[in-house]
Amino acid sequence: MSVRELVVLGTASQVPTRHRNHNGYLLRWDGEGLLFDPGEGTQRQMLRAGVAAHDLHRICVTHFHGDHSLGLAGVIQRINLDRVPHQVTAHYPESGQRFFDRLRYATAYRETVQLTEAPVAADGVLARTGGYTLEARRLSHPVESYGYRLTEPDGRRMLPDRLTAHGIEGPDVGRIQKEGSLNGVLLDDVSEVRRGQRFAFVMDTRLCDGVHALADGCDLLVIESTFLDEDEQLAVEHGHLTAGQAATVARDAGVRHLVLTHFSQRYSEPAEFERQARAAGYEGELTVAHDLLRVPVPKRR
Numbered sequence: 001m002s003v004r005e006l007v008v009l010g011t012a013s014q015v016p017t018r019h020r021n022h023n024g025y026l027l028r029w030d031g032e033g034l035l036f037d038p039g040e041g042t043q044r045q046m047l048r049a050g051v052a053a054h055d056l057h058r059i060c061v062t063h064f065h066g067d068h069s070l071g072l073a074g075v076i077q078r079i080n081l082d083r084v085p086h087q088v089t090a091h092y093p094e095s096g097q098r099f100f101d102r103l104r105y106a107t108a109y110r111e112t113v114q115l116t117e118a119p120v121a122a123d124g125v126l127a128r129t130g131g132y133t134l135e136a137r138r139l140s141h142p143v144e145s146y147g148y149r150l151t152e153p154d155g156r157r158m159l160p161d162r163l164t165a166h167g168i169e170g171p172d173v174g175r176i177q178k179e180g181s182l183n184g185v186l187l188d189d190v191s192e193v194r195r196g197q198r199f200a201f202v203m204d205t206r207l208c209d210g211v212h213a214l215a216d217g218c219d220l221l222v223i224e225s226t227f228l229d230e231d232e233q234l235a236v237e238h239g240h241l242t243a244g245q246a247a248t249v250a251r252d253a254g255v256r257h258l259v260l261t262h263f264s265q266r267y268s269e270p271a272e273f274e275r276q277a278r279a280a281g282y283e284g285e286l287t288v289a290h291d292l293l294r295v296p297v298p299k300r301r
Contacts, residue, residue, distance in 0.1 A: 009045035016041065020290075020291055024071060037061060043075055061090070089118050124136065200218045215250060225245075
């Protein structure tokens with residue numbers, strides 16, 4: 001059975017706290033696992049969350065600040081220690097190649113796994129598979145940073161009442177799906193477009209075009225909200241978003257489920273992030289993330 005869910009491994013910005021680990025997020029998408037921004041301690045958080053090295057197929061790093069990348073060394077070595085049998089692909093800003101190299105070879109170990117490096121140099125599509133298209137968009141942060149967006153191809157939803165009206169049943173249903181028509185009946189006559197699901201991951205950034213493009217029409221949006229709205233000037237200066245800004249983006253983009261994360265250690269009351277997000281007018285499903293949380297991708301409409 002296919003599983004589509006977000007496993008939150010860590011939610012702290014800059015430094016870990018007693019209750020929040022550095023960043024780390026695993027997206028389970030059917031049979032694949034995409035690990036985003038493995039900060040320090042990610043390997044241990046994976047253990048606590050029941051995530052194995054064998055679950056990883058892609059590693060996506062938004063930028064090379066430590067809270068988003070210091071866990072790379074341990075994760076890469078664990079992939080090799082466990083002899084993951086499939087290819088693992090790493091995406092990261094090309095301008096940070098020297099940082100990736102240092103983390104990949106931070107200490108001595110035996111390489112047993114094919115780790116493919118696929119750095120990001122500009123906006124665009126990074127990969128196309130049968131299950132999704134992965135693309136990147138440039139964000140606005142003091143160091144080069146990219147957000148990631150995963151889009152499932154559109155499919156078709158068969159309409160039983162129309163099939164019955166045209167006398168199509170049994171093996172003929174599969175035939176018209178494959179061939180596009182049957183005895184003068186078109187596929188469009190007995191089905192409708194089923195829009196593919198959309199997921200986006202937006203970390204350290206100010207408001208910019210990339211944020212809006214990534215969030216557009218998402219079923220699940222994971223987005224940083226480092227600061228509360230009263231500290232908006234700090235957010236702008238350091239290249240971050242506030243809870244209200246993140247929620248406004250989600251509201252305008254028609255996001256179905258918003259996940260706020262990447263919280264500054266200066267705040268101790270998570271409920272205030274939710275309050276400010278609602279005050280910004282976001283009415284969809286809302287989650288203020290905490291470590292080891294599991295968030296299912298919303299069911300199709």
